[in-house]
Amino acid sequence: MNSSAWPIAAAFVQKWEGGFVDDPSDPGGATNFGVSLRWLRDIGIDVDGDGDVDADDVRALSPVQALGLFRQRFWDALSLDDVPGDPAVCIFDAAVNCGARRSVLLAQQVCNAYTGNLIAEDGVFGPGTRARIQSICYGMQAEDAFATRLLASRERFYHNLVEVKPELGKFLGGWKNRVNSLRQTLGVQ
Numbered sequence: 711m712n713s714s715a716w717p718i719a720a721a722f723v724q725k726w727e728g729g730f731v732d733d734p735s736d737p738g739g740a741t742n743f744g745v746s747l748r749w750l751r752d753i754g755i756d757v758d759g760d761g762d763v764d765a766d767d768v769r770a771l772s773p774v775q776a777l778g779l780f781r782q783r784f785w786d787a788l789s790l791d792d793v794p795g796d797p798a799v800c801i802f803d804a805a806v807n808c809g810a811r812r813s814v815l816l817a818q819q820v821c822n823a824y825t826g827n828l829i830a831e832d833g834v835f836g837p838g839t840r841a842r843i844q845s846i847c848y849g850m851q852a853e854d855a856f857a858t859r860l861l862a863s864r865e866r867f868y869h870n871l872v873e874v875k876p877e878l879g880k881f882l883g884g885w886k887n888r889v890n891s892l893r894q895t896l897g898v899q
Contacts, residue, residue, distance in 0.1 A: 715795040716785060719802045720777055722895055726888050727776065727806065730769055735877055740765040743776035744806055753783065780806055788814070788835045794847040796857035796896045803892055804864050807885070814839065816867060820859045821846060858899045865889050 727744030738746030747768050750757070757767035757775065784790075784805040790798040797817070804813035811833035818831045821842045829838050847853040868885045872878050893899065 715790070715798045716781075718795070718895070719785065719790075719799040720781070722799065722803060722892060723780060723806050724773065724777060726803075726891070732765065735880060737878075740768040742768045742771045743773050745771055745776045745779060753779075755779070784810055784813075789840065792840055793843055794853045794856075796853050796898060797843055797847055797860060799896060800857050800860045800864075800892065803888075804860075807888065808864070808867070810835075812867070816863045817843065817860060820856065820863050823859065854896075854898045857896055858893075861889050861893055861898070 723744060730740070730742040732740040736746070738748040740747045745768065747763070747765055750767055751763045754763065755767070756763050758770040760766070785802050788801065788805065788810065790802055793801065801813050801817050804816055814835045815831060815833045818829055818839055821839065822828050822831065824846050827842065829842050843856065847856050865886060868882055872882050
């Protein structure tokens with residue numbers, strides 16, 4: 711359905727996920743190329759092969775390994791090849807930045823903002839969610855409108871997150887810049 715969407719998604723994520731950072735305010739811990747220590751521990755990946763998953767594993771990660779993890783754990787796991795291009799890129803980037811469950815919840819909420827069949831907002835990217843996105847996004851203008859709504863929903867999520875966790879406010883500007891950059895990349899509002 712969207713053979714050209716993966717290269718766009720991959721290039722965008724690589725643009726925004728730089729090198730090693732260990733910001734004490736980041737709940738994910740040490741991060742390299744967008745892969746956090748918390749996530750590596752959750753998925754049990756021992757990059758340096760020393761028997762534990764720690765900051766050294768994050769440091770040892772290459773950009774190619776990080777992109778491979780993102781492809782496997784987000785793009786392929788969510789079957790984003792079966793989703794129209796711009797929404798697929800939006801869902802993928804949100805998964806990298808906010809987690810897969812949150813990314814899917816945002817997409818489900820956008821689906822339910824349209825009239826018609828409601829789907830469960832459960833964070834599971836099943837066939838019902840995929841089919842609903844496909845039916846909403848029939849035609850390029852509808853695809854662009856869905857992506858626009860999805861990016862606006864993601865921006866609201868960041869604002870709400872900062873309201874609940876004010877200590878994350880220092881990241882808000884960067885998150886908003888990323889969303890705006892994705893709008894420009896996709897040519898949507």
